[in-house]
Amino acid sequence: MARIVKKFGGTSVGDVERIKNVAKIIEADVALGHQVAVVVSARSGVTNELIARAQSINENPNEREMDMLLAVGEQETIALTAMALHALGVPAVSMTGAMAGIKTDPFHTRARIVSMNCDKIESRLAEGSVVIVAGFQGANDDGQVTTLGRGGSDLSAIALASGLKADVCQIYTDVDGVYTADPRIVPLARKIPEISYEEMLELASLGTKVMQARSVEFSNKFNVVFEVRSSFDTSKPGTIVKQEVSSMEDVVVRGVALDRNQAKIMITNIPDEPGTAARIFGSLGEANAIVDMIVQNIGRHGVANMTFTVPREDTKRAVAAVESVLNSIGGGEVAVVGDIVKLSVVGVGMRSHSGVASKLFGALAEAKANIQIISTSEIKISVVIDEKGCEDAMRIVHTAFGLDKEEG
Numbered sequence: 001m002a003r004i005v006k007k008f009g010g011t012s013v014g015d016v017e018r019i020k021n022v023a024k025i026i027e028a029d030v031a032l033g034h035q036v037a038v039v040v041s042a043r044s045g046v047t048n049e050l051i052a053r054a055q056s057i058n059e060n061p062n063e064r065e066m067d068m069l070l071a072v073g074e075q076e077t078i079a080l081t082a083m084a085l086h087a088l089g090v091p092a093v094s095m096t097g098a099m100a101g102i103k104t105d106p107f108h109t110r111a112r113i114v115s116m117n118c119d120k121i122e123s124r125l126a127e128g129s130v131v132i133v134a135g136f137q138g139a140n141d142d143g144q145v146t147t148l149g150r151g152g153s154d155l156s157a158i159a160l161a162s163g164l165k166a167d168v169c170q171i172y173t174d175v176d177g178v179y180t181a182d183p184r185i186v187p188l189a190r191k192i193p194e195i196s197y198e199e200m201l202e203l204a205s206l207g208t209k210v211m212q213a214r215s216v217e218f219s220n221k222f223n224v225v226f227e228v229r230s231s232f233d234t235s236k237p238g239t240i241v242k243q244e245v246s247s248m249e250d251v252v253v254r255g256v257a258l259d260r261n262q263a264k265i266m267i268t269n270i271p272d273e274p275g276t277a278a279r280i281f282g283s284l285g286e287a288n289a290i291v292d293m294i295v296q297n298i299g300r301h302g303v304a305n306m307t308f309t310v311p312r313e314d315t316k317r318a319v320a321a322v323e324s325v326l327n328s329i330g331g332g333e334v335a336v337v338g339d340i341v342k343l344s345v346v347g348v349g350m351r352s353h354s355g356v357a358s359k360l361f362g363a364l365a366e367a368k369a370n371i372q373i374i375s376t377s378e379i380k381i382s383v384v385i386d387e388k389g390c391e392d393a394m395r396i397v398h399t400a401f402g403l404d405k406e407e408g
């Protein structure tokens with residue numbers, strides 16, 4: 001007998017038929033004698049609808065009330081999933097995050113899990129019941145309902161797998177695993193059988209929307225091995241995410257990611273003197289603009305230019321923050337330039353291999369993609385290029401690193 005945690009995302013519980021399908025997947029494990037705890041998301045679209053409804057009533061809704069509202073989406077699906085299991089004759093009980101013992105800090109709409117008390121779940125599992133837990137929610141010390149940030153059901157599942165010391169943790173979604181690149185852009189992309197937390201985290205932060213980045217950080221910290229797999233086609237194995245991956249060093253680049261949500265901001269003619277960057281980036285920090293890549297050219301005639309990227313939704317705030325500094329300095333101009341994307345190659349094998357940058361730049365040259373900004377970390381190289389032609393560039397880079405699957 002194994003203890004299994006299964007998480008089903010929004011599309012996997014998207015309607016009544018999908019929920020019945022989920023119940024069948026769970027039933028199969030119960031029939032094999034396994035103990036099963038399940039985490040479900042809200043039906044896809046529900047959380048967005050609730051947010052829109054709140055904003056149509058009050059542009060700036062109170063965060064406590066927001067959590068009260070958003071927690072409803074998951075409460076619908078836990079009850080319906082339990083009912084679907086009852087219809088199959090499988091004993092099941094639903095629990096809110098609070099009932100399941102998920103304790104969080106007090107920060108509404110973005111709470112962090114601080115502890116798990118699995119006693120209630122344990123006793124229900126011991127009785128032979130499937131336990132269905134509402135994802136994305138918990139309760140603070142004061143018993144108030146909190147939510148864990150968008151995509152937070154993944155985090156609930158990983159925390160539960162850790163708290164219950166599960167043998168297996170399966171994250172069911174609408175794709176059948178993690179790919180070497182988005183298959184909609186790169187038709188020759190391959191499913192990755194095993195990937196390390198670090199690589200998965202980079203890919204998740206780079207907009208490969210398979211899992212919430214925070215949940216991957218958490219699984220790394222608590223060493224929770226999990227599998228990403230499809231609830232639509234259960235016959236296929238998914239991608240296993242864990243610390244050490246076999247053949248870890250042989251694969252130099254594990255995947256290629258494209259982030260279309262970056263904007264490039266350029267500041268020209270600012271005084272080339274100590275303190276300027278500190279003031280500009282201080283102001284950007286206060287404005288809560290998340291700066292990603294930065295370049296500054298060599299100053300000439302006492303002035304310098306600086307370019308950086310931010311997520312597109314932060315553009316307005318970032319420009320206003322820079323303008324306020326330029327006004328007080330009394331010089332310089334700021335502009336948002338061009339439609340750009342960030343292309344990244346990721347792989348822990350980079351630590352022990354050289355020549356990754358030159359191979360990447362060679363492929364980009366072949367794709368006639370002009371590199372505007374470069375940044376590197378131990379396991380990642382990112383470049384900013386024009387949005388135009390970026391998909392071709394992506395395919396060429398994918399081929400250059402030997403990631404293409406055999407055609408046929």
Ligand code: ASP
Pocket residue numbers: 009010041042047048073135136149150151152153154
């Ligand atoms: N329902 C929440 C969201 O849409 C949590 C989740 O689906 O993971 O963000």
Ligand code: MG
Pocket residue numbers: 009010041151152153154
């Ligand atoms: Mg989700």
